[in-house]
Amino acid sequence: KIVVVGSLNADLTIYTERLPEPGETLHGEGFTVNPGGKSANQAVAAGKLGADVSLVGAVGRDANGTMLLESCAAANVDVSHVHQVPGVETGVAVVTVDASAENTIVISAGANGTLSPGDVAEAGAAFEGAAVLCLCLEVDLDTVEAAAKAGAEAGATVLLNLSPYAPIRPSLAALSDVLLVNAHEASQFLDGEQIPGPDAEAPAWEPVLRHLVARGLPSAVVTLGADGSVVLDSRAEAGKRIVRIAPTRVDAVDTTGAGDAFTGGLAARLAAGDPLAEAAAFASVGAALATTKKGTQAAYPDASAVFARLKA
Ligand code: ADP
Numbered sequence: 001k002i003v004v005v006g007s008l009n010a011d012l013t014i015y016t017e018r019l020p021e022p023g024e025t026l027h028g029e030g031f032t033v034n035p036g037g038k039s040a041n042q043a044v045a046a047g048k049l050g051a052d053v054s055l056v057g058a059v060g061r062d063a064n065g066t067m068l069l070e071s072c073a074a075a076n077v078d079v080s081h082v083h084q085v086p087g088v089e090t091g092v093a094v095v096t097v098d099a100s101a102e103n104t105i106v107i108s109a110g111a112n113g114t115l116s117p118g119d120v121a122e123a124g125a126a127f128e129g130a131a132v133l134c135l136c137l138e139v140d141l142d143t144v145e146a147a148a149k150a151g152a153e154a155g156a157t158v159l160l161n162l163s164p165y166a167p168i169r170p171s172l173a174a175l176s177d178v179l180l181v182n183a184h185e186a187s188q189f190l191d192g193e194q195i196p197g198p199d200a201e202a203p204a205w206e207p208v209l210r211h212l213v214a215r216g217l218p219s220a221v222v223t224l225g226a227d228g229s230v231v232l233d234s235r236a237e238a239g240k241r242i243v244r245i246a247p248t249r250v251d252a253v254d255t256t257g258a259g260d261a262f263t264g265g266l267a268a269r270l271a272a273g274d275p276l277a278e279a280a281a282f283a284s285v286g287a288a289l290a291t292t293k294k295g296t297q298a299a300y301p302d303a304s305a306v307f308a309r310l311k312a
Pocket residue numbers: 182183222223224225226227228229247248249250252255256257258259260262283284285287288289291
């Protein structure tokens with residue numbers, strides 16, 4: 001079983017030729033309102049892959065909140081621990097996607113900002129028997145840490161998606177098993193140090209793994225967009241501590257939520273008992289397939305589509 005604690009947002013998306021410069025107004029097209037938010041996306045991604053998923057979060061009592069609950073339920077995600085908070089709006093993300101599928105995102109927390117350590121305590125039953133816990137930084141850090149504690153106590157593998165980037169306390173790092181970051185977040189976590197380029201061999205990643213371990217994190221997956229990903233695992237046997245996952249070649253049309261598809265896929269395969277590098281190879285294919293359709297949750301693949309592409 002997987003528990004996801006964190007955010008649900010309505011994604012308000014406009015497609016443009018290119019991203020606007022500061023102070024510039026552009027014409028876009030195809031405005032949509034879709035279910036999103038990192039945690040809801042991760043839960044739906046894992047649910048669509050057939051995993052048993054429970055989401056802990058908060059929405060407002062509005063149309064966007066209803067849309068989000070329905071989308072989770074359609075992916076078989078248990079939403080009994082998603083509060084519908086009166087007097088506060090559901091979180092929103094204002095998204096711009098350009099012709100090369102690059103995006104910018106601005107978030108208003110809304111109800112996500114009310115999710116507290118008390119809500120985590122109240123959802124205690126959800127943690128019983130959890131194999132994997134997914135966390136991101138779209139909710140309050142005290143809430144994230146309370147959830148990490150509950151997950152660690154339940155014996156779950158704690159996945160920390162350091163997104164959107166914020167500095168974390170050593171206590172949160174110590175409770176986490178796998179750090180999930182894109183290239184940008186990885187370099188912020190490394191205090192601005194350059195991360196190795198897409199063609200770098202495994203040894204180039206050694207300093208990154210050493211830095212991780214020094215920060216109390218035994219393992220990490222760094223996603224590199226169209227260049228695939230890298231698995232860093234201090235617990236793996238010698239020679240397998242750094243594994244480069246080759247990219248899956250696709251025609252990407254919308255990369256929004258690709259990282260969340262990756263996290264959900266990784267969680268699903270870890271919960272099924274895969275080792276980290278194998279789970280990451282599966283997640284990488286799932287995330288690539290998710291970029292081939294517009295939208296976020298609606299674009300996430302089912303398990304048969306991912307296994308078919310893995311075998312191809
Ligand atoms: P984020 O969405 O968090 O910024 P990335 O851009 O690194 O993260 O993308 C996460 C994962 O999604 C990648 O590791 C890869 O598996 C997949 N992905 C993203 N963009 C592409 C692309 N253009 N082609 C193939 N796979 C992609």
